[in-house]
Amino acid sequence: MLPELASSANDRPRLRSSVGLDPHQDSAAADLRGLVMKVFAIESESLAEEDRSLNEMLPFSGSAKYVVSYSGHLLMGSEEAYDKLDADLAAMDYLPIFREVEGRQIIHIFSGRVQPAPRPWWPNALLLALTVISLLIIGTEVAINEIAGLGAPQADVEALIANFFGELWRGIPYAGSLLLILGAHELGHFFAGRRHKLAVTLPYFIPAPFTFYGTFGAVIQLRQPMRSRKTLLDIGLAGPLVGLMVAIPVLYIGLRTSPVDVIQPGMLEGNSFLYALMKTLVFGEFLPNGTYDVYINQLARAGWVGLLVTGLNLIPIGQLDGGHVLYALIGEHARRLYAPLMAAMVGLVLVTLSTGASWVLVLVLLLLFGRIYAVPLDNITPLDPRRRFLAVLGLIVFVVTFVPLPLSPVEGVTLPPGTDSASILLPVAITLMTLFMNRRR
Numbered sequence: 001m002l003p004e005l006a007s008s009a010n011d012r013p014r015l016r017s018s019v020g021l022d023p024h025q026d027s028a029a030a031d032l033r034g035l036v037m038k039v040f041a042i043e044s045e046s047l048a049e050e051d052r053s054l055n056e057m058l059p060f061s062g063s064a065k066y067v068v069s070y071s072g073h074l075l076m077g078s079e080e081a082y083d084k085l086d087a088d089l090a091a092m093d094y095l096p097i098f099r100e101v102e103g104r105q106i107i108h109i110f111s112g113r114v115q116p117a118p119r120p121w122w123p124n125a126l127l128l129a130l131t132v133i134s135l136l137i138i139g140t141e142v143a144i145n146e147i148a149g150l151g152a153p154q155a156d157v158e159a160l161i162a163n164f165f166g167e168l169w170r171g172i173p174y175a176g177s178l179l180l181i182l183g184a185h186e187l188g189h190f191f192a193g194r195r196h197k198l199a200v201t202l203p204y205f206i207p208a209p210f211t212f213y214g215t216f217g218a219v220i221q222l223r224q225p226m227r228s229r230k231t232l233l234d235i236g237l238a239g240p241l242v243g244l245m246v247a248i249p250v251l252y253i254g255l256r257t258s259p260v261d262v263i264q265p266g267m268l269e270g271n272s273f274l275y276a277l278m279k280t281l282v283f284g285e286f287l288p289n290g291t292y293d294v295y296i297n298q299l300a301r302a303g304w305v306g307l308l309v310t311g312l313n314l315i316p317i318g319q320l321d322g323g324h325v326l327y328a329l330i331g332e333h334a335r336r337l338y339a340p341l342m343a344a345m346v347g348l349v350l351v352t353l354s355t356g357a358s359w360v361l362v363l364v365l366l367l368l369f370g371r372i373y374a375v376p377l378d379n380i381t382p383l384d385p386r387r388r389f390l391a392v393l394g395l396i397v398f399v400v401t402f403v404p405l406p407l408s409p410v411e412g413v414t415l416p417p418g419t420d421s422a423s424i425l426l427p428v429a430i431t432l433m434t435l436f437m438n439r440r441r
Contacts, residue, residue: 035088036070039081040107043072067109074105078380098378116199116223124202131215134207135178138214139171139298174298177250181306185243186218192238196231199223212407217309228378229328233387236324237394240310251303255282258297263288268410269304273400307401314398317341318370322398327373329391352405
């Protein structure tokens with residue numbers, strides 16, 4: 001989820017000048033001061049035109065301009081005060097921003113509330129169509145490899161390859177299940193945003209037809225600033241949790257229907273804690289075990305990619321979902337973790353460069369967007385206990401779904417004399433028979 005509008009000093013120029021309102025003489029300033037005093041005991045006020053820190057606080061662009069700042073203390077709870085003042089200022093086209101700096105409570109007033117114009121839907125539809133094709137290509141590659149692995153005649157396999165685009169229907173399981181996972185993730189953001197009465201775009205799917213995954217995921221844009229940390233957490237965490245609720249059963253079904261065989265040369269998908277646990281539960285041991293591995297089918301690959309996307313999105317930096325969760329939980333202290341987290345990512349890049357599975361692209365994106373945080377309008381109101389629990393849960397989900405090494409090359413192994421690979425496939429055959437009998441009941 002990417003906010004459309006700027007929220008920190010790192011992604012915008014210097015603050016716009018004030019609208020020229022004199023808070024000591026103008027009658028409009030007196031009216032404004034009167035509204036603020038209903039919820040706030042004013043100790044001082046200032047135009048603060050040269051206050052560079054306001055660059056970090058401005059959560060929007062366009063025609064919005066700084067008006068005035070008031071320092072003092074709230075006369076009621078911060079959430080109640082913000083709701084009341086925001087409702088009063090809406091008629092004047094003003095927007096309040098609540099901050100607390102070194103123990104001082106400050107209300108900044110800006111003119112020009114955000115009124116996003118409607119967006120056309122055709123770019124979303126076009127990107128979705130391209131992503132569907134991209135995923136069908138990857139799914140069909142997996143299907144043809146499975147057919148070849150089952151011992152189909154070479155001529156039949158070559159015929160399938162020659163008619164590749166005519167066989168795209170074979171990739172429907174992968175395309176459909178991964179779109180379901182990614183769609184659930186983005187719609188989680190979408191409906192959480194709409195629940196908080198914010199303008200959000202439809203999902204923008206990102207095709208990647210020549211990769212192992214077939215897509216770089218999807219994003220939606222939040223077109224209005226978020227009101228509070230509660231809103232930030234609700235919207236930021238809804239996507240990963242909803243997507244994970246779909247990815248886990250898809251992965252489980254995929255693993256239960258995937259064959260286990262001797263390790264062959266190729267690319268090995270990486271393990272997260274959750275993926276390793278699910279393989280252990282399904283097969284009774286951790287795979288690969290040095291000799292055998294599970295050869296994931298289309299559903300299992302889609303579920304694995306779903307876990308990978310969840311872990312990537314929950315990296316607790318900047319504009320990523322994890323960055324929203326961390327900022328909602330600890331506020332401005334989240335910025336202090338940027339340097340150590342980026343150092344860890346650099347270390348991960350150096351390690352994975354030698355294996356061929358590089359995090360360079362992710363590192364570049366984090367360098368571009370990692371220092372930008374979606375600062376809410378009301379940055380005083382803390383999370384309630386239930387949301388604090390959910391925020392911690394979100395960080396735990398990051399730990400158990402993060403894949404340090406997504407892909408790595410693996411060499412094949414030779415079975416000892418007298419070892420029959422069919423013996424290791426027996427549990428899979430029993431599983432398939434059990435699933436079939438359960439469907440018959």
